[in-house]
Amino acid sequence: MAVKEYTPNKRLLIVIGVFLAIFFIPFTNPRVASAIQEAFLMLSEYAHEHVLLCVVPAMFIAGAIVVFLNQQAVMKYLGPKANKLVAYSVASVSGAILAVCSCTVLPLFKGIYKKGAGLGPATAFLYSGPAVNILAIVLSYKVFGWKLGATRMVVSIVFAFIIGLTMQMIFRKEDEERLADERLFQNIGGPEARSLGQMILFMTSMIGILVFINWAPSSGASAVWDSIYQLKYWISGGFGVLLLYALIRWFTRSDLAQWGGATRDFALQILPLLFGGVLVAGFLLGRPGHEALIPTQWVASLVGGNSLFANFFASISGAFMYFATLTEIPIVQGLLGAGMGQGPALALLLAGPSLSLPSMLVIGGELGLKKTSVYVLLVVVLSTLAGWVFGSIV
Numbered sequence: 297m298a299v300k301e302y303t304p305n306k307r308l309l310i311v312i313g314v315f316l317a318i319f320f321i322p323f324t325n326p327r328v329a330s331a332i333q334e335a336f337l338m339l340s341e342y343a344h345e346h347v348l349l350c351v352v353p354a355m356f357i358a359g360a361i362v363v364f365l366n367q368q369a370v371m372k373y374l375g376p377k378a379n380k381l382v383a384y385s386v387a388s389v390s391g392a393i394l395a396v397c398s399c400t401v402l403p404l405f406k407g408i409y410k411k412g413a414g415l416g417p418a419t420a421f422l423y424s425g426p427a428v429n430i431l432a433i434v435l436s437y438k439v440f441g442w443k444l445g446a447t448r449m450v451v452s453i454v455f456a457f458i459i460g461l462t463m464q465m466i467f468r469k470e471d472e473e474r475l476a477d478e479r480l481f482q483n484i485g486g487p488e489a490r491s492l493g494q495m496i497l498f499m500t501s502m503i504g505i506l507v508f509i510n511w512a513p514s515s516g517a518s519a520v521w522d523s524i525y526q527l528k529y530w531i532s533g534g535f536g537v538l539l540l541y542a543l544i545r546w547f548t549r550s551d552l553a554q555w556g557g558a559t560r561d562f563a564l565q566i567l568p569l570l571f572g573g574v575l576v577a578g579f580l581l582g583r584p585g586h587e588a589l590i591p592t593q594w595v596a597s598l599v600g601g602n603s604l605f606a607n608f609f610a611s612i613s614g615a616f617m618y619f620a621t622l623t624e625i626p627i628v629q630g631l632l633g634a635g636m637g638q639g640p641a642l643a644l645l646l647a648g649p650s651l652s653l654p655s656m657l658v659i660g661g662e663l664g665l666k667k668t669s670v671y672v673l674l675v676v677v678l679s680t681l682a683g684w685v686f687g688s689i690v
Contacts (some may be wrong), residue, residue: 331589338578338618346401352505355566358407359559360502364495364551365411366465374421374469376414376464387420387457388428397619398655399570400506401425403562406662415471415663416464419671422659424456426649434518435625436645443690444638448645451682455646459674467667478575490546496657504535513580566658573654577618584627596631602687604680610640611679614648615672624648639687647679
């Protein structure tokens, strides 16, 4: 994987854009100064709480997928010619099991996409990872009531299928051309050296570390869930021992060097865009409960009632905001207290966790502007319609 290179003209445009921003932004304005501080505070919070424990393990998993995972297995279950029910079910269920945020799912999406997954199953996985989050759905049920909680669960799964199938249908020809490239099928690490059972143990140990080290408390919603939370470091340590055993027994130094190189390439591709996106999101909207450039009162005043505009505004606002795992719950709870309608609440819960400005930048770097725009449009439009229909019924 090569790091994306910019032409001289593109570099010049970037320099001009930075200069114009520095020239015209009124840095002495108190609100602007506060928003700048909020941007860096949000980036600091993101670095402390999400990069080391979420994004970095996800990048190692993505590197392992590219280097070690058998190409034909990915094609069999997630390729464009795979059984659609199987492919989209696997994409949706695996996303639900991982229960990650919109940024943590990105390296995993890039990994399976580069390994030969069809655009449809890959984007279904991309949506379902943050959206079909089991604990978030349980908390939605507890905090917002069974109607909103159950609707969020069902609609999120259905959306994963619809978005994936639509993306595959629109870009079918381009995706077939991508997968026809023989260079895609050059396995780097020689998966024949390891059995299926060995690869399952290897991948499961890394996924186990990612899932359990980030296990969050349910605030009393589930006693079993909270019991696992109390033991999460012990469970993560157990998966760490399994990973160490697998690496010592079945991998050579050459394998590890190739894995490290692939992980490094993912970091170079993803982290600059993520950090830049977090800074912009923090500058505009701030951290939950904090003011930035755009006052939260403006947002609250525009999502009351159940008009199409209110639902659309909730969807588009959620799409550009950054929600760490489960933070959408208190945010929506606060907005409901400020007069937000039930429909816009659902719209934000459907669009917000699955998208963010940082994730859009990374997705655009992988899929290009056209595919990314269609993906974002599908999420926003479907979330708007679902919120509007739900608000009309309840």
